[in-house]
Amino acid sequence: MTRLRRSPERIRLPRGFSFSALAAGIKASGRPDLALVEASVGAAAAALFTSNRVVAAPLEVDRASLLASGGRVRAVVVNSGNANCATGPKGRKACERICREAAKLLGVRAEEVFPSSTGIIGVPLPAQKIIKKLPELIAGKMPSQRGALAFARAIMTTDSRPKLASARFRAGSKQVTLLGIAKGSGMIHPKLATMLVYLFTDVSASPRELQQLLQDACDPTLNSMSVDGDTSTNDTVLLLASGQSGARIRDRRVRKKFAHALLAVCQSLAEQIVSDGEGVEHVIRLFVEQARSREEGLQVARAIAHSALVKTAWAGADPNWGRILAAVGSSGVPIDPTGVKIFIGNQMVCRHGTACSFDQERAHRALAQPVCDIRLQLRRGASAVRFLTTDLTAEYVRINADYST
C-alpha cells in the first residue's frame, strides 16, 4: 500500500440503523451541525473515551448512561460547532436536557441516548437551538447510504472531507456488516481513543465482548496516530451492535472475521483522519522496531511525532535524520544511540547512531511523496509498533492562529 485511502469507499450499511442530519444554527457558517443515529431495536454498546483530565460534558453523561443502561444504546445525538467542554454544571445540564427531549420523542429512556459534541471549547452549548430541531431531525431518519453520508458531513469541524469505512463478511448463511464514521483533523494525539468515531454493526454481541474487541482494534490504529500532539477533551469511539445479522460473536469464526473487519475499518479511519490533518502535506508511517515493549515503541514514536523540528523538516521533505535521532534521545526511553538504525523510504540513513552513506536525493524524493515510511530499529527487544503521523506546515499555523474567539 503506497497510498492512503482518502475518499470514502463504497459504503455498506449494517441492518438496524437509521441516520439523519440537518443545520441547527450552531455553526456560524450555516452548515449541517446536528446528527442522529437511531438503532431501531437497540444495540449493545462499547465505548472508549479521552484520557484528558479535562473531559467534556457529553462524555460524563455517556459514562453515566452506559452504566445505567447496562451498555444499551437506542440513539446517538451529535452536534458539531461546540464541544460543550469547560462549560461547568450548566453544560452537563444542557446535555442531559437534550437527551431527555430526544428520548421522549423517540419513546426510549434518556440513558439510552448517547450524546456527543465537537467544536470550540469553553462556549455555552445553545441547547435550545438543538431541542427545537429534534422533531425534524428524527422525522428525517433514513436507513440509507445517503443518511450515513449526511451524518458523516454534519459531524465535521475543520475536516475537509467526510470519513467513512465499511467491511462485510459471510458467516455461514449470515452476512455481517460493519460501518465506521469518524471526524477529526486537529487536536489529534489520542491516548485512549480519538475524536469522534462511530462504528455500527449488525453482529450479535454483548457489551463486554464488544469492549474487548474495540480495545484490541483501536490500540494499533486510532490509538497509534498523532497530527499535532494535542489530546482532545472530547475523544470518543463508540461501537454499536444491533444483532440484526443473526451472526453471533460467540461463534469463534464470526469473532475472528469480525475482529479482522473491525481492525481494517479502524485502520482506514485512522488513515483518513491523519491524511486530512490540518495543513498536512505529508503523512509519515513510522515503524518503531526492536523496542523492549509495545509501550516503549509508542513512547519513541510519540516523541518523534511530537517534535516540531522533525515535523517541520518533513514539511520541507528534508531527510534530516539527526533531528529524528535527537527526538529519540529525549523520549525518556534509555536507548543506546550506537544501537539505533534509521531508514527513510527503503534506504538506511543512520547506523550505529551515526550517518551511513546514502543517496540524499533519493531520500528527499521519498519524503516528497504524499506518504513516506520511516523505520527505526532500537536494538533493545522484539516489539514493533506502527504509528501514523504528519508534517507540520505553515498552513497548520495559519489555520490555528486565526483570531477565532
Add this chain to the structure above:
Amino acid sequence: MTRLRRSPERIRLPRGFSFSALAAGIKASGRPDLALVEASVGAAAAALFTSNRVVAAPLEVDRASLLASGGRVRAVVVNSGNANCATGPKGRKACERICREAAKLLGVRAEEVFPSSTGIIGVPLPAQKIIKKLPELIAGKMPSQRGALAFARAIMTTDSRPKLASARFRAGSKQVTLLGIAKGSGMIHPKLATMLVYLFTDVSASPRELQQLLQDACDPTLNSMSVDGDTSTNDTVLLLASGQSGARIRDRRVRKKFAHALLAVCQSLAEQIVSDGEGVEHVIRLFVEQARSREEGLQVARAIAHSALVKTAWAGADPNWGRILAAVGSSGVPIDPTGVKIFIGNQMVCRHGTACSFDQERAHRALAQPVCDIRLQLRRGASAVRFLTTDLTAEYVRINADYST
C-alpha cells in the same frame, strides 16, 4: 518589567579571561565560526549538560576532562556550524585532537581545554580546518569587551543577535564581576541545561561550590524555558571562576551577592534566548501557581509550552483559554479542572475550569504585545514556577522546513 532585555547591556569583564574569534570556513556563509576563551591563570569550573540520551562528542570529552583535571579549565574552544553529534568514534577522536593541539599551543594539559560544538547534527566535524586556524585564534586573544563580543558572535547559529549579560558587586574592598555569554534560538527545551552558555567570573571558589550555585541559578532560569519543545544534544552551561578578584565565595556575604548576580545574569540570558527564538513574535511568561510541587508546576508549564494548538493561538493573539485548559488536562498531572483559574494579562478568563465573563478585546490586546503574562492557579498546593516560552509562527516552520542537507 514589561519588556525583555533584547540587546546586550553594557558588558563588564571579569579579571583573568581573554577572548578571540575568527572564521575557519565551517559555516558555508563564511561568518565567524571558531571562538576561544583563555583563563590565563586557570579557573575552577562547574558545568551542566543536556539530559538527551543522544550526546554530542564534545560533551563526552568535557565530562571526562573535568573529571581528569579535578574541575580546572584553562581554555574553552567552541565551533559553530557543526554540532559534532551522531558522528561516532571518529567525532570523538576529532574533538580530542583539537583539544590536544590547542593545549600544546597554549602550554597546558589537554584535559584543561573545554570543547563545545553547535550546528548541524550527523555531519563529520572538519577538524583540520579548525586545527589550521588555532595559532591565529590564540594569537588574537584580547581581555576586552571587543573580544567578548566577537566570541558571542562566533558561537551564533540561527541566532539573530549575540547574547550577553553581566553583573558587578562590591564585597568589602573587592570588586566581583560576572559575565555570561549564550547562544540558542531553536531546539530550546532544556531539561538540564540549555544550548551553549558560558559564565565567567573572578570570584574565588571551588568547583564543588560553583556546581551548587550553578544548579540553583539555572533551575528557575535556563531550565525553565522552551521555544519548540526539542531538547538539544549539545546543551551546555559552563561556569568558570578565575579567583582574580580576591573575593572568596566562602564569605557568606560574597556568596549571597554572587548567587543573586548569577541568577540575574542567567535570567537575562534566558530572556534573550527565548525572545530571539526562531520565528518568535510573542514571548509568553507562564506563571503556574498552587502546584503541589515545583516539578508538578514545571510539568504543567511544559505541557502548555509544548502544545502546538496553544502556541499557534498565541501567534494569532487569540485568548483561547480552552486550548490552555486542554493542555493542562493532558499534562499527566491529576488536576481537578473545576479548581483551575487562568489569567491572561491581568484579567481572569477561566474560573472553576469554565469561562468567566471577561473583556475579549482587552485579552487580545494583551496577547498582541511582544511579551504577555499568563497565570494559572491549580488549587493543589503552594508551589509556583515561572516559565518562559513563545508562540509558534509560520516563520518557525519556514526556517526549519528549508531543505538543508
